[in-house]
Amino acid sequence: IFPTNLTATKQFLEEINKWTTQHGVSPLSWEVAVKFLMARKFDVLRAIELFHSYRETRLKEGIVKLQPMEEPLRSELLSGKFTVLSTRDPSGASIALYTAKLHHPNKTGNHVVLQALFYLLDRAVESFETQRNGLVFIYDMGGSNYNNFELDLSKKILNLLKGAFPARLKKVFIVGAPVWFRVPYNLLSLLLKEKLRERVQMVKMTDLRQHLPRDCLPEHLGGVLPLDAHSWNQQLLAGQNGRVDPVDELVGIPLVGTSVHMPGPEAMKLEELISHLSRAQRSGIYAEYDEIRKDPPSPQNYIIPCGTFCRFRTFIGVFVLMLGISVVLCSCCTWGGCGYFYYFFSTAYNQERNRYGDVLCLDQTRVCLKSRKNERSDYINASFMDGYKQKNAYIGTQGPLERTYGDFWRMVWEQNVLIIVMTTRTDEGGRRKCGQYWPLQEGGQEVYGHIAVVNQRVDNHSHYNQTTLELHNTERQVTHFQYISWPDYGVPTSAVTLIDFLGAVKRQQKRAVQAMGTQWRGHPLGPPMVVHCSAGIGRTGTFCALDICLSQLQDLGTMNICQTVRRMRTQRAFSIQTPEQYYFCHTAILEHAQRQGLLTANQ
Structure with a gap:
């Protein structure tokens, strides 16, 4: 084995055998x-x-x-x-x-x-x-x-x-x-x-x-x-x-899955990120984002119009699965399950549950609501997204519509969510971006579907509001964070305020997981946190990308923004919506590093 392959084998075994040790089985050879x-x-x-x-x-x-x-x-x-x-x-x-x-x-x-x-x-x-x-x-x-x-x-x-x-x-x-x-x-x-x-x-x-x-x-x-x-x-x-x-x-070990966000061979140290930014400049980073945008949200996708292949779909299924082709079947086609489809997103019955008709929800990562009697669909426009070394760390979703409030709170309940992160205002520029899906005033109570939500407390900060909510079937506390200094399609005026917001979110998640004690037996970092803006891709993707990259930076001193965004988009289609948001990820990480004293004076 070549030296580089020797290093790769050691790294592979180190990661896999951490997992085998957790489950008390023999290490991999x-x-x-x-x-x-x-x-x-x-x-x-x-x-x-x-x-x-x-x-x-x-x-x-x-x-x-x-x-x-x-x-x-x-x-x-x-x-x-x-x-x-x-x-x-x-x-x-x-x-x-x-x-x-x-x-x-x-x-x-x-x-x-x-x-x-x-x-x-x-x-x-x-x-x-x-x-x-x-x-x-x-x-x-x-x-x-x-x-x-x-x-x-x-x-x-x-x-x-x-x-x-x-x-x-x-x-x-x-x-x-x-x-x-x-x-x-x-x-x-x-x-x-x-x-x-x-x-x-x-x-x-x-x-x-x-x-x-x-x-x-x-x-x-x-x-x-x-x-x-x-x-x-x-x-x-x-x-x-x-x-x-x-x-x-x-x-024989139960399914746990592995996060797509694991350190790769092309990770950058801070000094390499500085050199890359200096060399590429803003225009080069924008061009890099443009290359990412050319990649479809899954390996490939084709729209097969009604009547063209419907009668052949059972045979085609054999090959689309093998070759990683994404097919959006027409609404008359009831067949699916061959992998990489947007079938549930595109069905006529579910269309009214989408805030935007072009914000795709991939079948392979979508959150499925638990089935209930007499319900026709388990669909919600929400996707599981991995975090750094954590599978399903987030649920990226659209801003709830009035008709989907009940579905949204069902999802929060069923997925044991402790934290909701909202990165939009309900109205921006004279347009409705998100419904008012929680009781706004302290002491207020609303019923959404079968779940009653009580506003216990509101703490207003300079750039965000933090609301403590209590859910009733049985009592459960959920903390709602709303970041209010982020314009639609734009970026925050200050990276510091957003990263401080991210820190407050993660500290509250940690406290909430600790409060659960032995009731929580999943990943040590807890159940997924819901993250949404209006469409659930631009500001949502930027927030998650920063969390992933900063987590890896803290763990290993490296990060790879381009790789992170590419992988994110395979789980929540079109995550990070503009070149400005992609560029902001780079500058925000450097601003954080400088603030934390991770850069030398000449850097």
Whole structure:
């Protein structure tokens, strides 16, 4: 391992084994760490995300322990349906083969098929050569018919290969696809970027040899190898009895997730931030923000108009999941769940719950209200957002509408919220920016839905108001902070006042968590705090970005504003709305550092 990779492996193990220690399980081994790091080119953050994606995918599917010598897994491994070939492609990549015609959904459940897939791929990537050179996946549809095809299973397999398995997926060859499968795929491929089209290819059986040499293909695919998957897999099983998978123990830990905001390799020290600002100037930082804006709020997104693909959507779902495409389906399409959709945001019934029609709420991070009898929707325009090393530290949301007051307070109640941060006034420039969703006067009481809210106390400060509220079903105290010195689309006149406000918010959160005592068993920093402005993206994103960057600065002496904003926008679409807000994050951090004596005189 190169010195930089050695450092990355140590950092990966340090972060993961903090987590294993908390849960009282054995630490992760060096070999397993390298496997996950190799799959992400030794990018520590991405490798940590992959590790938890792998673990959580297995847990969601109920695959806690893999026992290959026991039924029904043993029979599935020996069925020939899925195997890893004994040869490699010319680049050294392993070749995995799935034979669709051997799958009979009415006989074998998805659970067993996925167990076999996990087991065989785990064995394949134990090889350092496979870790380094990657995996080629052949999806053999030759001789199959519609009865052999199962959408849900295909989605799960391709999702696993896309982002939840520690192997570099180099190519996917779909071989011998029937007509009913080719038509929707060809339509979808028109939407793909060239780079993605090259990664997934549909090829005729006779053309596969143009991509892979004959000596690494089985005979029925035009190669020279006799296909005896039963023998190959039987050989793989030999000596496996009693073997313990090193990740099995970790899979059984309940889902906790990992924050997207972990220190990355491009983090800046304060002096590097000063140099960057000096070199780029305001215009360069604005240009940097413009590049961020060009990124869609999730990997890619396309709007599929009504009538174009509706009848093909079940087939398209297989590929959109694998390639990370975000699709906004038309309102007549009731299908979803393939990842990265704005389906719930865009449905006709939920439209009236959005303050603005262009402030998207991503399905994968949206807050779902708990279901109630006779209610048609669990939707609220609110998104979970991670903090520094803390998953779901915030709920970024729009300023409540009068019709959504009840939903807002339900969310506060259900998510155990202790702090609400409001960074707007209710009216600005003659326009309504947010409803008056809490009783304004001391002693006032209002009922929102099924929750009564009582104003116990108001403390007015120069730049913000702090209101102590009590919620009744049973008693619970929530502190409401309203920052009043921040113009819409603009930035505060002073970074000092905003950072002081942030400090007051965090101190109150800490006091509230301590007051809960043993009642709170989640993250030590407490439940998510609700943060909102009018749309829930501009001032909200700026507030959260500052908190994340200043937390990392305090912890490690580094930060990465650009990376933080990019990652934030994958959870709350369009977070940080203007180049001025993005530039303000830079200057505010330096102003704070100077005030705290973290900069030398000549800086």
